[in-house]
Amino acid sequence: MTRNRITGMRFALLFAAGATVTGISSAQDGLTYSRDIAPILQEKCVTCHNPDGIGPMPLLNYAQVQPFAYLIKDRTSNRIMPPWHVDPDIGIQQFKNDASLSDEQIGMISAWVDAGAPQGDPADLPPPVELPSGADWQLAEQLGPPDFIVRSTPYDVIANGQDQWWEPRVEFAGLEEERWLRAAEFKPSYPLGKKVVHHGHAVLIPEGEQRSVALARYGVGKSWEIYPEGTGMLVPPNGTIAWNLHYFPIGAEAPADVVEVGLWFYPEGERPELATVGEAMFRVDGLKGRARGQDIIIPPHGYQVLQGTHVIQQPAVIHSFRPHLHMRGKVMTMEAIYPDGNREVLSQVNKYDHNWQIAYIYEDHVKPLLPTGTVLQFTSVFDNTANNPINPDPEQWVIFGRRGVDEMSHAWVGITYVNEEQFAQAVAERRAQQETLSLE
Known part of the structure; x- marks a missing residue:
């Protein structure tokens, strides 16, 4: 069962059992969607909960959020959403990609729902966020377009069935010399590819060598990697890409699915201080x-x-x-x-x-x-x-x-x-x- 199917089932079961929120209650001096809740959803939720995202419903405006208010309260108060599974009481707690809600944010959402989920004054809304299309490279805004792209061979994903694996070998050629890799992004096809690819790897086997270079690894929740400043991975100019793609059918066929990996290199001739294995x-x-x-x-x-x-x-x-x-x-x-x-x-x-x-x-x-x-x-x-x-x-x-x-x-x-x-x-x-x- 895929993440989308499980999440959708959870949402449907709870929503069917719960009451709807009227949104009629007003709290002029209390919490409102426009002033207090929309900024939280923009920061933590809409990356997935948008028409092109992997979330089961968009949460971009009050009309979309209000029917699911009780569900949002349940999922956030139980720390099911946003997905972040680190134990908050043990070990290191400072992460660059922390998607979790603070106790204060969870309390605000709960209090807002308990007050009737009032909309408030639309003039209080934060500016709308610009979300990249699911077909775009997520790192392009920060790094520009990839310097090099490798592609898998097509695979026909059936509509129904068990886990499936696709492990083609594809020639890697086109670099004139070895280069230092700065970042990589693993991009399933859009729109269905993002729903059927559970995880995957693109590993380069250099020509005439036994070693391997892991160019990119992917899982739902991890699609790219930027190496720390001054750190890079040495990529040889030619060889073979060994793909390992784990597909799961979702009820709709995904014919001729192709996965892409985008590579961003350090400038030619520049060598980072540290070499990583990723x-x-x-x-x-x-x-x-x-x-x-x-x-x-x-x-x-x-x-x-x-x-x-x-x-x-x-x-x-x-x-x-x-x-x-x-x-x-x-x-x-x-x-x-x-x-x-x-x-x-x-x-x-x-x-x-x-x-x-x-x-x-x-x-x-x-x-x-x-x-x-x-x-x-x-x-x-x-x-x-x-x-x-x-x-x-x-x-x-x-x-x-x-x-x-x-x-x-x-x-x-x-x-x-x-x-x-x-x-x-x-x-x-x-x-x-x-x-x-x-x-x-």
């Missing part, structure tokens, strides 16, 4: 980088906990954390065990939802700095009970597999390995920042 996979269900299917066996109406450990062999900076589980996955924790024996929970996702593949991008001043010998320990919790709202069937035994109804467990971690001198410099800069903040 997102690297850290397995929880495996050993030495390979999946071990026998690790996952979840009983009906039961739970399972898995742990995986990885020793960091050279200093590293972590930029982002993106858990990957399936429908029974509920929790993933990333913990650092430092060489001196101290332990620190870096991040914990405690309300994981397979319908979203969010990369949690750390603010620069809190990025984990890991010395050589640090152990990264990942802990995953699976819930195969009826308490799991997206569990398709708690009566089933669940084992390892690629389908959404099977399970797997790994984390995609944005990581850059550095040398000892660069690490010492990063630590010194972090300490200076902390001292400055303590004096303010």
